[in-house]
Amino acid sequence: MRTTILILLTGFIILFVNDVRAQTPDYLFDLDKSIYIEYATMRMEMLKNDRVVRYYDMEFYRSDNKMRMEFTAPASEKGRRMLNDNSSLWMYLPRTSKIMKLPFKQSFMGSDASNADLMRLCFKNDYEIVNNTDKGNAVVQLELKAKDLEVAYSKVILLYDTKRKVPIEQEMFSLSNKLIKTMFYEDIMKIGDTYIPCTIRIKEELQKNTETKMYYTNIKKEKSKPAEFFTLGSLRR
Amino acid sequence: MKIFGIYSILFFLLFAHIQLSIAQESKLNYQIILETKGEYNLIDENSRVNPDNWMKLNEFSSLSQLFPILELKDTWGNLGAKLQAEANIQNYNFAKDSTNFSFQELYTQLEFKGKHFFVFGKKRLDWGTGMIWNPTNFFIQKDPVRIQNRLEGIFMLTYSYLFGQNTLSFYVFPEKKGKDFKAAIKYDYSKERVDVSFSFLEYGRNQQFGYDISYGGDLFTAYSEGVLKNYTKSFIVDNDGTLIPPQSRSKKFRSEFVLGTTIIFNSNLSFSGEYRFREDYLNKNDIKHYKKYLPGNIELFDPLSMGKHSLFGNLEYKDTYARWSVNLRSFYDISSNQLAISPVGILSLNNLQIELTSMLYNNSIAIYDLQTSLLVSCFF
Numbered sequence: 001m002r003t004t005i006l007i008l009l010t011g012f013i014i015l016f017v018n019d020v021r022a023q024t025p026d027y028l029f030d031l032d033k034s035i036y037i038e039y040a041t042m043r044m045e046m047l048k049n050d051r052v053v054r055y056y057d058m059e060f061y062r063s064d065n066k067m068r069m070e071f072t073a074p075a076s077e078k079g080r081r082m083l084n085d086n087s088s089l090w091m092y093l094p095r096t097s098k099i100m101k102l103p104f105k106q107s108f109m110g111s112d113a114s115n116a117d118l119m120r121l122c123f124k125n126d127y128e129i130v131n132n133t134d135k136g137n138a139v140v141q142l143e144l145k146a147k148d149l150e151v152a153y154s155k156v157i158l159l160y161d162t163k164r165k166v167p168i169e170q171e172m173f174s175l176s177n178k179l180i181k182t183m184f185y186e187d188i189m190k191i192g193d194t195y196i197p198c199t200i201r202i203k204e205e206l207q208k209n210t211e212t213k214m215y216y217t218n219i220k221k222e223k224s225k226p227a228e229f230f231t232l233g234s235l236r237r
Numbered sequence: 238m239k240i241f242g243i244y245s246i247l248f249f250l251l252f253a254h255i256q257l258s259i260a261q262e263s264k265l266n267y268q269i270i271l272e273t274k275g276e277y278n279l280i281d282e283n284s285r286v287n288p289d290n291w292m293k294l295n296e297f298s299s300l301s302q303l304f305p306i307l308e309l310k311d312t313w314g315n316l317g318a319k320l321q322a323e324a325n326i327q328n329y330n331f332a333k334d335s336t337n338f339s340f341q342e343l344y345t346q347l348e349f350k351g352k353h354f355f356v357f358g359k360k361r362l363d364w365g366t367g368m369i370w371n372p373t374n375f376f377i378q379k380d381p382v383r384i385q386n387r388l389e390g391i392f393m394l395t396y397s398y399l400f401g402q403n404t405l406s407f408y409v410f411p412e413k414k415g416k417d418f419k420a421a422i423k424y425d426y427s428k429e430r431v432d433v434s435f436s437f438l439e440y441g442r443n444q445q446f447g448y449d450i451s452y453g454g455d456l457f458t459a460y461s462e463g464v465l466k467n468y469t470k471s472f473i474v475d476n477d478g479t480l481i482p483p484q485s486r487s488k489k490f491r492s493e494f495v496l497g498t499t500i501i502f503n504s505n506l507s508f509s510g511e512y513r514f515r516e517d518y519l520n521k522n523d524i525k526h527y528k529k530y531l532p533g534n535i536e537l538f539d540p541l542s543m544g545k546h547s548l549f550g551n552l553e554y555k556d557t558y559a560r561w562s563v564n565l566r567s568f569y570d571i572s573s574n575q576l577a578i579s580p581v582g583i584l585s586l587n588n589l590q591i592e593l594t595s596m597l598y599n600n601s602i603a604i605y606d607l608q609t610s611l612l613v614s615c616f617f
Contacts, residue, residue, distance in 0.1 A: 054558045074587035075616035087429045088453045097361035101458045103501045226351040233404030
């Protein structure tokens with residue numbers, strides 16, 4: 001009798017734990033999904049004192065954790081390409097047909113975004129949730145901790161819209177717990193069955209008068225390019 | 238007649254520019270680059286290479302270049318095609334009879350499933366990750382002073398197969414004479430943060446084995462590129478000061494390699510450095526003999542480096558928005574003691590780039606004491 005009760009109790013506990021696990025949303029998975037696009041045309045504007053000082057137009061391609069960008073404007077940058085194959089970062093210079101390897105933490109073409117911000121976006125791989133606070137109105141605040149030192153920011157505090165499953169605001173901290181950047185996710189649009197932020201604003205907290213805006217248009221979520229498109233071999237062609 | 242032809246091309250380009258601005262056809266990309274370079278040369282009066290300016294070099298010179306670039310692309314299911322044309326119209330010193338027209342690139346590329354690529358035509362050879370020197374690139378076509386220089390392509394027939402993180406490429410470079418036949422095979426592979434490539438070249442009955450390896454970290458990159466080859470393009474000088482041309486030198490295998498790095502200190506400041514070793518070039522003793530018999534053996538002269546060991550360094554500071562940058566570049570040859578220091582200022586706007594460069598030489602075998610150039614590039 002005692003053994004039967006023990007078995008039933010154990011079974012009940014296992015079922016209960018599994019049920020709780022099933023109900024807990026996988027925020028990091030949903031976050032990655034909400035910022036995941038296969039293709040978009042993108043305009044990046046760099047502002048100083050609310051004035052655009054530099055801009056780039058590009059075509060943006062993504063496949064899992066690999067990304068490729070092809071610059072279409074301004075005329076002086078036309079033809080330039082960038083590739084992140086999830087381990088290395090490359091730039092193709094059309095004037096010399098030359099390929100150059102770039103360090104990951106270099107600033108992206110003079111913007112407030114680092115190469116890591118733009119070309120290495122994968123919350124699930126890089127972070128774990130250490131704190132989760134309900135802010136009401138279907139908004140939670142997530143505190144994320146980097147899984148290793150290779151990740152660009154050691155801590156991230158993120159406001160997350162649980163209803164539409166999109167990020168709202170993201171604060172990035174250094175190893176010394178200093179706020180470095182704040183990202184704002186705006187112009188949320190429904191594409192297919194997911195909501196996607198079409199504008200991302202990056203505010204450099206150490207230089208108060210600068211900001212970078214990224215506008216995504218012609219967004220597609222379907223796979224259109226073969227895996228080889230995201231390799232160094234293809235970047236040259 | 239030539240002038241008439243060039244004006245016709247310019248008129249056609251202007252017409253195409255207006256039409257394409259209206260049409261905005263995505264399958265057709267075009268770009269027009271206009272570059273004008275003005276140079277002031279302070280000629281070294283004590284130069285052993287050019288005593289009393291026997292070369293009759295001018296203090297002032299200019300070069301104007303126009304690059305119309307056209308790219309036509311289309312896809313039909315798994316098949317893709319691209320036609321790329323890049324012309325160059327150049328004029329020296331604004332002189333009437335010094336205008337030349339050539340194609341830098343003119344090739345067709347066919348693509349199947351994004352994995353198989355066939356190229357036929359004149360195309361730039363993009364071998365090597367070295368920033369300044371590329372020993373694997375056997376067609377010497379680089380001006381080390383200008384990193385952004387537009388290079389001239391070579392006629393080639395290539396097939397590349399991309400599979401996973403690997404690329405296997407075959408090259409044939411057609412030549413009029415059978416004995417000059419050139420062909421190459423190259424294999425590229427990427428794993429984690431390391432990229433490697435190996436190449437073999439049959440160069441007119443000579444051989445070259447090459448490698449290229451690079452590593453990309455968060456704040457730095459490191460690379461090495463080198464070859465083992467049984468041919469040379471370098472003259473050498475014997476103990477009597479007599480020049481031995483490349484074709485008369487022994488066919489033994491010699492090495493040439495480059496070690497390089499780029500380090501990011503912060504978002505504004507970075508350093509790039511390269512060391513090059515060339516076994517087939519002059520050692521300190523050869524340089525002594527070379528100097529003794531100048532200017533008779535001018536063919537060997539290189540203003541930056543003639544010896545076995547060369548160093549390059551560049552410290553760059555750029556503004557937050559990459560609108561301007563200042564660079565301090567220097568070249569030093571350990572064997573010949575040639576030192577050239579070059580401060581460079583670059584202003585980059587959306588349709589305009591202005592580059593002011595100075596080059597200071599320290600050595601008695603230099604032709605100039607100082608060269609200063611202003612390069613204005615307009616992009617449309």
